[in-house]
Amino acid sequence: MMMxxxxxxxxxxxxxxxxxxxxxxAAGVGTGVIISQDRRNNDVxxxxxxxxxxxxxxxxxxxxxxxxxxxxxxxxxxxxxGEVPEENIKTEIGKVAASFKNVRSVYNELVVSKNSSxxxxxxxxxxxxxxxxxxxxxxxxxxxxxxxxxxNSTVFLxxxxxxxxxDAAAExxxxxxxxxxxxxxxxxxx
Numbered sequence: 001m002m003m004x005x006x007x008x009x010x011x012x013x014x015x016x017x018x019x020x021x022x023x024x025x026a027a028g029v030g031t032g033v034i035i036s037q038d039r040r041n042n043d044v045x046x047x048x049x050x051x052x053x054x055x056x057x058x059x060x061x062x063x064x065x066x067x068x069x070x071x072x073x074x075x076x077x078x079x080x081x082g083e084v085p086e087e088n089i090k091t092e093i094g095k096v097a098a099s100f101k102n103v104r105s106v107y108n109e110l111v112v113s114k115n116s117s118x119x120x121x122x123x124x125x126x127x128x129x130x131x132x133x134x135x136x137x138x139x140x141x142x143x144x145x146x147x148x149x150x151x152n153s154t155v156f157l158x159x160x161x162x163x164x165x166x167d168a169a170a171e172x173x174x175x176x177x178x179x180x181x182x183x184x185x186x187x188x189x190x
Contacts, residue, residue: 037144039160039189040075047102048073055097062096068115069093072149074158075187076104081151083113107185109156116152124150127178131155134172141165148173153180160187 038045051073059069067089072079078097084090094108116124128150135143146159146169155173157166166186174182 037142039145044075048075051076051078051100051103055100058096059093063089063093067093067110069110070149070151071097072147072156072158073103074147074185075160076102077158077185077187078103078106079149079156079158079185080106080108080110081149081156082110083115084110085112085114087112107156109151109154109183111152120152123178124153127153127155127176131173131176131179134176135169138168138172140168150179153178154183155179155181156183156185158185160189162189 040048052071055073055078056069056071059071063069063084067082067084069080069082069084072081078100080093080097084093090108090110090112093110094106097103097108098106128148131148131150132143135141135146135148141161141164145161145165146157149156149158155176157169157173159165159169161169166184166188170182170184173179
């Protein structure tokens with residue numbers, strides 16, 4: 001039984017690392033390499049992290065316990081994913097996110113539905129991990145230039161990329177097992 005728990009914890013940590021959730025925890029060790037290869041400057045990276053936590057905290061205060069909302073920020077563009085119980089709450093959440101200083105746009109991909117199950121969320125984490133692993137095995141773009149978010153088997157791709165890089169990433173993501181749809185939210189470089 002203890003071995004199962006340790007294996008589960010190890011898998012959860014691996015998934016978190018692959019999803020990019022741990023560089024904040026591991027600040028200093030590998031973060032410099034990640035930041036140096038990101039096309040955003042350091043100030044933007046830090047502000048994106050601040051926006052994610054600030055918006056999530058405000059939503060938790062304003063809408064306690066009524067929804068499952070994920071906030072992702074990339075280059076001051078906010079992606080909202082998850083489930084909310086009513087259309088008016090979805091709209092209000094979008095307005096809250098847009099009200100933050102420096103936010104350039106809000107992609108409100110929230111769905112009016114009951115909260116997703118732990119199994120569904122675990123499946124989404126697995127899909128994200130699989131997409132990122134497949135990104136590692138390509139020679140058309142650098143995987144660290146693209147942020148991957150999965151919600152209800154839909155993969156959202158964000159980043160500062162060329163059209164060629166965007167097309168390659170979307171093709172890889174769309175052919176990954178379990179992916180039902182791919183949404184490109186890229187900013188295009190010349």
